[in-house]
Every structure is written in C-alpha cells, then in structure tokens.
Amino acid sequence: MRIVRIDHFGDPDVLTLTEASAPRPRDGQVLVRVVASAINPVDDKTREGAIGEGAPPLPMILGWELAGIVVDSGTSELPVGERVFGMSHQLDTGRGTWADLVAMPDNALAVAPSTISLVEAATLPLPGLTAAQTLDWLDIRAGERLLVAGAAGAVGGLAVQLARARGARVDALVSRPAQVEVVRKLGAEWATTDRAALPAAAYDAVFDTFGAFVTDAVVDEGRYVSIATQAGPVPDLSHRSVRTTVNQVREDGAGLAELAKIVDAGQVKVRLDSEYSLRDVREAHERFRRGQLTGKIALVF
Numbered sequence: 673m674r675i676v677r678i679d680h681f682g683d684p685d686v687l688t689l690t691e692a693s694a695p696r697p698r699d700g701q702v703l704v705r706v707v708a709s710a711i712n713p714v715d716d717k718t719r720e721g722a723i724g725e726g727a728p729p730l731p732m733i734l735g736w737e738l739a740g741i742v743v744d745s746g747t748s749e750l751p752v753g754e755r756v757f758g759m760s761h762q763l764d765t766g767r768g769t770w771a772d773l774v775a776m777p778d779n780a781l782a783v784a785p786s787t788i789s790l791v792e793a794a795t796l797p798l799p800g801l802t803a804a805q806t807l808d809w810l811d812i813r814a815g816e817r818l819l820v821a822g823a824a825g826a827v828g829g830l831a832v833q834l835a836r837a838r839g840a841r842v843d844a845l846v847s848r849p850a851q852v853e854v855v856r857k858l859g860a861e862w863a864t865t866d867r868a869a870l871p872a873a874a875y876d877a878v879f880d881t882f883g884a885f886v887t888d889a890v891v892d893e894g895r896y897v898s899i900a901t902q903a904g905p906v907p908d909l910s911h912r913s914v915r916t917t918v919n920q921v922r923e924d925g926a927g928l929a930e931l932a933k934i935v936d937a938g939q940v941k942v943r944l945d946s947e948y949s950l951r952d953v954r955e956a957h958e959r960f961r962r963g964q965l966t967g968k969i970a971l972v973f
C-alpha cells in the first residue's frame with residue numbers, strides 16, 4: 673500500500689510517496705481503506721519540525737483525518753463496506769492517516785454523514801471535533817453570546833455553525849474583509865476585521881482559534897478558550913472570575929457520530945478549497961502554505 677512518509681523535517685519536498693506493508697488490525701481496531709484525507713495546520717508544523725518534543729519519532733506517516741470504507745471489522749460492530757470517517761491523533765499515537773490502509777481504534781470512527789461525499793467528510797474530523805469539544809468546554813447555552821476569533825478558518829467556521837446549532841448568538845473576528853460575508857453566511861450575526869471594534873465585556877464566551885487574546889471582550893465570570901497551543905496560555909483572568917484554558921482535541925467516535933447527524937440535518941456546510949491527488953501531496957502542501965484558503969484542502973487517494 674502507499675504511504676506518505678517523512679524521513680526528516682523540512683519543506684514540502686521531504687514528503688515521500690512510497691510503499692509499505694499493510695497494517696494488521698489489533699483488538700478493538702478496524703481496518704479502513706482510505707478514500708480521502710485533508711491537510712491541517714498541524715501537518716504543516718509537523719513536517720517542518722516545528723512541533724518539537726511532542727512529535728513521534730522519524731520516519732513518520734503524516735495525517736490526522738480520514739474517510740473511507742471498512743475492509744476488516746475485527747471485533748467492531750462496524751460492518752465491512754461501511755462508509756466511515758475518523759480522526760487519528762497522529763502526534764500522540766504516531767498513527768498517520770496518509771496511507772491506503774489504516775488500522776483505527778473503532779471508538780475513534782463513526783459512520784460518515786450520508787448527505788456528503790467521502791472527500792467532503794474527510795475534511796471534518798479534526799476541525800469538527802476541535803470545535804465541538806471546545807464548545808462543550810465553554811458550555812455554550814441557547815441565547816448566550818459567543819465571539820469566535822479566526823471564524824473563517826477550518827475550526828472557526830465549524831465553531832460558528834455548531835454554536836448556532838446550539839442556539840447561541842455568534843459574532844466573529846476575521847483577518848480579511850472578504851471573510852466578513854463568508855462568516856455571516858455561516859451564521860455570524862456580526863463580523864469585523866478590527867479587534868479595536870469589539871465591544872467590551874459583551875460575550876459570555878470567547879472561542880479563540882489563533883491566539884488573539886481579546887480578553888476585554890469577555891464578561892466577568894465568563895469563559896475564554898484558546899486552541900492556539902503554540903501561542904501559549906491564555907492570560908490569567910482569575911481576578912475577573914473568567915475561566916480560561918487551552919483546549920486540546922481528543923479522538924472521539926461518539927462526537928463524530930453527533931457531528932454526522934448535524935451535517936445530515938443541513939446545519940453544517942462543508943467548505944472545500946481544493947482537491948489534490950495523493951501523488952500531488954507536495955503541491956497540496958505548497959497550496960496550504962500560500963494561504964488565503966477558502967476551505968480545506970482534500971487529499972484524494
């Protein structure tokens with residue numbers, strides 16, 4: 673089977689499409705034939721060597737997301753032939769998804785949404801679980817006001833839509849004027865590129881995807897979460913009784929099953945910037961690095 677491996681860190685030309693033997697599913701694992709995956713910021717940072725100590729040893733297979741077909745159920749209830757999607761915590765486990773066959777824990781998989789293609793489904797697991805788990809931590813309730821910083825990004829765009837599905841009122845901080853209309857179409861009531869325009873002490877909760885640390889915007893006794901691990905901790909807001917954390921995504925098949933329901937209910941739009949064949953994985957990374965993305969970059973196997 674084909675894998676995308678790196679033997680050392682560097683620019684996209686360190687990505688090598690090569691052959692390896694197929695994995696054998698262990699107890700509790702399901703063998704999935706991958707139809708598509710997608711690129712995330714963590715793949716770019718891992719390839720460059722920017723993760724540091726938390727990365728698996730070289731050589732490594734990259735990739736966190738997959739959508740595909742079950743080819744060996746093992747002891748799982750997922751039948752052979754089922755369409756599934758899943759997130760593999762590549763940094764914690766070394767289990768990269770950029771391979772034709774991946775042995776996944778069955779509790780990290782769910783049946784893929786039925787109303788979208790597997791290529792579209794492959795763009796959802798990492799940002800979708802990050803958005804959902806972070807909204808859970810924020811304990812967002814219907815009618816509450818949420819600010820999403822970086823709302824046009826992969827995680828931010830899903831956070832806007834999932835928070836709306838939970839009944840929250842959502843505003844957005846974005847980086848470029850073109851993104852204002854994009855996030856309004858996703859459900860944001862109001863959006864700005866100007867952090868100085870954010871109202872003070874107005875939001876019950878802030879979901880910060882890039883280390884904006886717009887802490888004046890949150891109410892006293894509110895909640896503020898960042899997912900931008902590399903930007904460091906959220907400033908201490910205990911003097912205002914604001915709860916803070918830097919949230920880390922976890923594998924979660926049950927969370928993906930919930931996400932699939934929301935997608936099939938039409939409450940989440942999938943945003944694809946472009947599709948690349950697996951053999952063009954280097955070009956796909958170059959596209960990622962050029963930025964100005966309008967959605968995820970899918971890798972089609």
Ligand SMILES: NC(=O)c1ccc[n+]([C@@H]2O[C@H](COP(=O)([O-])OP(=O)(O)OC[C@H]3O[C@@H](n4cnc5c(N)ncnc54)[C@H](OP(=O)(O)O)[C@@H]3O)[C@@H](O)[C@H]2O)c1
Pocket residue numbers: 712713714798799802821822823824825826827828845846847848881882898899900901918919920921963964965
């Ligand atoms: N902690 C975790 O478990 C976890 C999980 C998933 C992701 N992450 C991290 O979270 C971050 C977001 O991930 P993602 O997949 O959503 O990435 P993404 O799709 O690249 O989105 C990032 C968004 O933030 C915007 N942005 C960046 N700097 C900005 C600024 N100064 N002002 C306003 N907007 C700004 C970007 O705008 P432009 O398009 O204009 O650049 C983009 O819309 C990444 O750093 C990723 O590594 C962490």
